[in-house]
Amino acid sequence: MQELSEKKSVLRRLENLLPRKNIEKKQKEEKFRVLLSEYYALTGTPLIEGGESALVQHPAKWLELLQELSLKVDSSSDEFSVQLNKLEKIQTTLFVELRSMEVERKNVQSSINYAIRYSENIDDLSYPQSADDVQIECPFCHSDTTPLVAEINKLDSAVKWLNTELRKSPYMKESFQSNENKIDSDIKIKKAELLTVNNEIRALENQINKMSKRQSIRDSALKIKLKIENYLEDLLDNPSKDIEDEIKEIKKSIKVLKDQIKEYRLDIQMANIEEFINKSMNSISENLDFEASYKPLNLKFLLKNFDLWNTRADGKKVFLRSMGSGANWLYCHLVLFISLQKLFCKLGDKCKIPPILFLDQPSQVYFPNISRDNKTEFSPEELAPIDKVGQSDDDIKCVERFFSEIAIQCDTIETETGQMPQIIISDHVDGLNLEEEYDFENFVRARWRTRGFIELSPSG
Numbered sequence: 521m522q523e524l525s526e527k528k529s530v531l532r533r534l535e536n537l538l539p540r541k542n543i544e545k546k547q548k549e550e551k552f553r554v555l556l557s558e559y560y561a562l563t564g565t566p567l568i569e570g571g572e573s574a575l576v577q578h579p580a581k582w583l584e585l586l587q588e589l590s591l592k593v594d595s596s597s598d599e600f601s602v603q604l605n606k607l608e609k610i611q612t613t614l615f616v617e618l619r620s621m622e623v624e625r626k627n628v629q630s631s632i633n634y635a636i637r638y639s640e641n642i643d644d645l646s647y648p649q650s651a652d653d654v655q656i657e658c659p660f661c662h663s664d665t666t667p668l669v670a671e672i673n674k675l676d677s678a679v680k681w682l683n684t685e686l687r688k689s690p691y692m693k694e695s696f697q698s699n700e701n702k703i704d705s706d707i708k709i710k711k712a713e714l715l716t717v718n719n720e721i722r723a724l725e726n727q728i729n730k731m732s733k734r735q736s737i738r739d740s741a742l743k744i745k746l747k748i749e750n751y752l753e754d755l756l757d758n759p760s761k762d763i764e765d766e767i768k769e770i771k772k773s774i775k776v777l778k779d780q781i782k783e784y785r786l787d788i789q790m791a792n793i794e795e796f797i798n799k800s801m802n803s804i805s806e807n808l809d810f811e812a813s814y815k816p817l818n819l820k821f822l823l824k825n826f827d828l829w830n831t832r833a834d835g836k837k838v839f840l841r842s843m844g845s846g847a848n849w850l851y852c853h854l855v856l857f858i859s860l861q862k863l864f865c866k867l868g869d870k871c872k873i874p875p876i877l878f879l880d881q882p883s884q885v886y887f888p889n890i891s892r893d894n895k896t897e898f899s900p901e902e903l904a905p906i907d908k909v910g911q912s913d914d915d916i917k918c919v920e921r922f923f924s925e926i927a928i929q930c931d932t933i934e935t936e937t938g939q940m941p942q943i944i945i946s947d948h949v950d951g952l953n954l955e956e957e958y959d960f961e962n963f964v965r966a967r968w969r970t971r972g973f974i975e976l977s978p979s980g
Contacts, residue, residue, distance in 0.1 A: 524777045531770045534763055541763045548576050550716070551751060557603060558723050559744045562737060564597025567745065575748070577762075579755040586749055591741050600724065607721050614714040621710060625703045632696045790823050793863065797821050800859035807925050808851045809918045811844055821856060828852060846885040847918070854882070854922060861941035862933045875941035882922070883949045886915040897969070898950035916952070924955035927963070946973070 552572035559567045567589075568574070568582065575582050727740055801819045810817060818831040829839040840852055857877055864875040887900060900912035926943060934940035950967070952960045966975070 524774065524781065527770055527774050527777065531767065531774065534767050534770065538763055538767070541760070544760070545576060548751075548755070549573055552576065552748065554716070554720055554723070555744055555748050555751075557720065558727070559741060559748075561600040561603040561724055562727050562744070563592065563741045564594030564599045565592045567748070575752065576755070579752040583749060583752040583756070586745060586752070589745075591738055591745065593737050593741065595737075600727075604721065604724050607717055607724070611714065611717045611721065614710060614717060618707065618710045618714060621703055621707050625700060625707065628696055628700045628703060632700065635696060794821060794823055796863060796866075797856070797859045800862050801855040804855040804858055804925065804929060805851065807928075808855070808922055809847060810851055811848055814838070814843065814848065819852070819855065821859075828856060850882060850885045851922070854879075854926075858926070858929050858941075861943070862929070862937070865933050865937040865939040865941055868937070868939065875939065877941060877943045879943065879945045879947075881947050882945065883919045883947050886919055887912075887948060895969070898948060900949075916949075919949055920952045920954060923949075923952055923960075924958060927954060927958045928956070 549572040552575045556567055556572060568585070570582070798820055801821065802817055805817045805819060814830055816833075819828070820831055820837075821828050827839065829837045830843065831837055840849065843849065843852060857879075861875045861877055864871045864873050900916055923945075926945075930940050930943060946968075950964075954960050
């Protein structure tokens, strides 16, 4: 399971890297594409048959081939003019698209300014909230008549529509700004595309200038070829892993691990463990002071996501976060943790988790004012909340009950499994009268009130 979890973690990391790696790969391919096109236009013959993708995928292979490749020039080829015409058409199309986007952005910005002005002025507008139905009395027979009911209903609908539209005004600006951001992003992309095409056209035109200065076609072609070889050497010096292949391998490993795990029938084992924990929790909960509205308790725990809930008589789930008082929370955690300790002891040597539980101030639910606890003896009245002054006896009994239950469960676990869990508690309460034959003093290993929580050595 741990190996599977680690593989899944690696897979998520690689999948997050994939978009950035794809962008880097396209940028590398674009470098080669421009140079290959320039070479083809200049010499009239393609440098390689594989294209830019092949160069990026197998740099070592193509570097070796290019170093042995002799230059060929087809003086009768019209590839130069074909590529130049093609690039000029692309340039025109991109330019028109860019200008259209800029016009669209201008219109959106105008809408944003209108929405801002509208929002600023809306508070000064006076508009009806509703249309009132007025009874009209006939001046002759003095009877009530409502000839305008249909018109009033229409007006009322119109008023409601208007008010609804007015309430939308704060969101208009956000909607337009979202459109503006998208258009800005598209414009940046379009400008980058146009810049690339402009550079390609300029490179071809520069070749003409060089040839007019008596630089041979072969010299120009050789420079392009050497540039490609340099880029290939850079790829070899700074190799990048093929993440897609790595992802495929990780997915294969995950599938193998999942198939192996299925053979252990973990779903059945997990269900058995959950049944054991649930049965233990509900047994322990019978002896604790849960609120009456939650009884009879039917606590459930799910190992998959550690959800804990109580199933009511009507089948409705009440999750821990909704289970009322702090005492309910305390008891839910207590019965779960003790049940887990029972499970660890039951599994014995098969379990890698030691049956040790540390509880810090569980009584704080009943005595929250611990900041005032600076005396040499425990004083329940001083630590009780203001709304429970005079009721500390009842709270002490609740604390004594769950401390007693912890002791009882430790003995029960040892009887049933042959192993007793170690439960360590640090708390403010003291001098408790535990149930049955248990003596509180037998469980106290040290008191912190006079020496501090951590005992210092005499030399310290």
